[in-house]
Ligand code: ATP
């Protein structure tokens with residue numbers, strides 16, 4: 001018996017002439033995540049078959065399944081058994097799958113349905129006959145099971161193609177669009193809860209991600225940096241590739257602190273970060289910038305402050321959390337697996353340099369003039385030169 005995987009795509013199917021480009025990208029991303037596990041992917045119209053080229057052991061299966069449950073562009077997948085096109089082998093596989101349902105916690109009594117498709121019309125039984133035969137087989141072998149065609153507890157699907165392909169459960173995949181189809185976004189990644197979620201959400205809309213972190217060593221510790229690397233690695237699990245830029249921000253941060261009003265410190269650091277993000281976007285051929293800001297969550301995120309920080313770039317600025325409340329963001333962070341890392345106690349620069357009463361409603365022209373008067377260009381250039389680039 002061989003194992004293959006049935007892949008179901010979602011929003012991709014709404015694409016017109018470009019659909020095959022989206023599919024190609026999805027398959028390339030899957031192959032990329034699988035590294036040395038070679039696979040063939042075939043099929044059409046939103047239903048594809050992924051076939052491992054060599055025999056796969058437990059570890060390889062686990063890696064394939066992890067990849068399929070985290071790759072953007074798929075909405076679901078099933079693990080299918082491939083057996084010969086004869087009733088003996090089909091019966092055996094169907095009985096095994098039914099038996100397996102009990103191991104997975106199926107209650108007794110329970111209901112089931114068989115759904116058959118005969119792509120190869122030379123097969124001796126029609127779809128209907130095949131479903132009936134297999135249904136009877138299960139009823140004979142499992143006394144606590146009965147048939148329910150409308151709302152069964154489990155369904156076994158049998159497809160007669162070059163071989164017989166038999167599968168049951170559809171596992172969830174995250175949906176969205178393949179990473180890279182929307183170009184590349186520069187994600188401002190702090191050590192907090194929000195920005196990793198923002199990165200995940202935009203990656204799900206097809207952005208490849210380059211993460212950008214500003215560190216204020218020694219005001220923040222080596223551990224703060226390690227934490228950001230861990231966050232980037234978690235995010236990378238959903239992406240075919242990712243780089244992390246670490247910009248030394250201490251000099252700029254201290255200069256800002258010493259040369260502006262206390263209440264402007266946070267806002268000006270955010271603006272400097274945005275200016276740097278803009279330059280890195282230009283240098284790396286990115287086409288958007290992403291932050292974890294949410295309206296009114298903290299003082300630096302009033303509409304007036306967002307206008308000002310946003311004015312430091314002409315790239316589209318994606319703030320996917322803007323309308324979410326903190327609890328919703330936390331739920332997402334837990335789902336995607338970054339929450340436990342984000343709540344590790346090491347502070348980032350905002351906490352260290354935050355003033356007691358930050359400005360909330362600056363006048364745009366005035367705040368812009370004060371910020372420009374700081375003349376940060378040479379400090380920014382210096383920081384860019386010392387920027388470290390990690391391949392995650
Ligand atoms: P987060 O939980 O993402 O840290 P936050 O609620 O703490 O967000 P702020 O600290 O004001 O909010 O940061 C707003 C956004 O600015 C962050 O979501 C992130 O995109 C960016 N940002 C803040 N600090 C840094 C940093 N040190 N490096 C990179 N980006 C940062």
Ligand code: MG
Nearest residue numbers: 190191192350
């Ligand atoms: Mg933060």
